[in-house]
Amino acid sequence: MKFRYEKENESKKITIQEIAKKLDLSPTTVSRAISGKGRIGLETKNKVFQFLEEYQYIPNTTEKTKKRSKNICVLLPGEEGHAQLPYFQEILLSVYDCFSAWGYGVLLVKTTSTNIGELMSLVEQRKIDGAIFTRTMEGDLAIRYLEKQKIPFVVIGSWVEEQVIQVDFDQEGGCKDLASVLLRMNIKKIACVCGDAGHIVTQSRLRGIRDAYQEAGVLMDEDLLYTGAVYPSIVEKDVAKILKKGVDCILCLDDNICLSVLNALHKSRVKIPKDIKVASCYGGKSLANCYPSITCLEFDVKEIGGVASKKLLDAMSGKVDYNKLILGYNVLIKESTM
Template sequence: MKFRHGKENEYEKITLQEIAKKLDLSPTTVSRAISGNGRIGSETKDKVFQFIKENQYVPNIIEKTEKKSKNICVLLPGEEGHAQLPYFQEILLSVYDCFSARNYGVLLVKTTTTNIQELKSLVEQQKIDGAVFTRTMEGDMAIRYLEKQKVPFVVIGSWPDKQVIQVDFDQEGGCKDLTSVLFRMNIKKIACVCGDAGHIVTQSRLKGIRAAFREAGVPMEEDLLYTGAVYPSIVEKDVAELLKKDVECLLCLDDNICMSVLNALNKNRVKIPQDIKVVSCYGGRLLANSYPPVTCLEFDIKEIGGVASKKLLDAINGKADYNKIILGYNVLIKDSTM
């Protein structure tokens, strides 16, 4: 194993054997301390990692051997409770089915916009051949990091760089059609309840909604656009404010937000659809048994997981295809807007 340190493109290389010599340890001991394999005392491990940290050494992943680890990792949201949402679990199972059938192990990693330490650890120990992103966010550190380390990856979602392998649903087109359906039902005063504005999917869905407003010649009231609804307590507060504004419809940007909206309306004894309509830009398993059934967009999550897996397998085998794949959707009209 080789290590490097110094400024970008001006790395000084050092071998594991040289590190062992500097620490007066055997190369085997240093190797085991770094990999975590074998029985090595905590004092020795601390000594090795302290030396590596002080000298800013990192494994030279770019020069790793051609031997495959036969593992990939799936990146899940690190925010509390998000990784357990059915959407991410369904993607995970779809990716697992695809890769396990080809004798790959599937590892799980949680990341946030500011913390990718678990991912770095896997890459530096050469434990993965590639990665699947289950979402995309502005300024995603993990994407930049894997690009720099030349580790193959695919994103389920959209990304501005065309040199990133991408598979997404037609979020913009779907949300435009869904909103246009509401206008055709003569529903005009629509409020949007959105999650994190830094999520690319939120931006894509809002873009489609705005396009529908423009096409219908209906002004979109910015004071009816609520972002940051990432927890039920925030959604409950937003709903209370919107009820005072006499909106006709609450357009939720995902199923998790929609469930919180339904609960808040029920708590306030607001009847759906008699008093207010409710719509979701995604109607996954979380809304499958909601009452009343919610008008929504339907996406095939198993399909997108399978397509993303195939794209990643091709990239791992040196056949990367950077043509973005856009999958379709269905608009389902249900009782919540009748």
């Protein structure tokens, strides 16, 4: 096994034999310390890993074997309940249909902004040839890790660096159009209820909404912006505050938040759209059977799963295309804002 040393633009390689010589150990002892296989003292194991950490050596898994696993993994949200949302399930099924037809297995991994242990385990065991992210977050550890390990991956969403393969919907443009329509309907006092502010999609959607206000020459009331609505209990508290402020409309940044808003309004016996209007920056299957029907943005989730799959297959074959692909949307005006 070889290790790669990376620091800024430097790139060096070191073998287990060279590590053993520097630490005055046998190559077998170093190999056992790194692999975790075989009996070895804790003090010796710590000595090896302190050396690797001090000089920033990381395993170069791409040199261990050229054999393909014929598996890819789909990264789903690790927060409680998020992976079960229809949006992520639709993407997962679309990716599965594509890769199973190409003779690949599809493994599932849950990650959060601070926990990528399951992903690391798959990579270290050489069980995957590539990965698809179903969302992007600020400072995503999984992206950095796969880049270092040279594992091809595609993100469904947006990322700040161009050298990452990206497929996304026009979140910013869609939310700008949706907010513009609401403003043209003379709905001026709009409260926005958002999820995690660290999610790239949240940031993109808010930019679009702000652009709509700016273009309309209307000042957006930042006191009516509620972030962190990640659980129904939080949404319920936000809705209670919103109702006291006499807003005209609640604009939800995703379908899951919208469902929680609708439930909170129902509990308070608030009628839609008579007492307050409601719209969502994403419709999806979650809102399909709501009454009244919800004004929303419509995205083709199955299509984006298929496009991301094709891009990953190409990347695993050495055909890397960093041109970001943006898919369209439809603005659906329904009863909830009439």
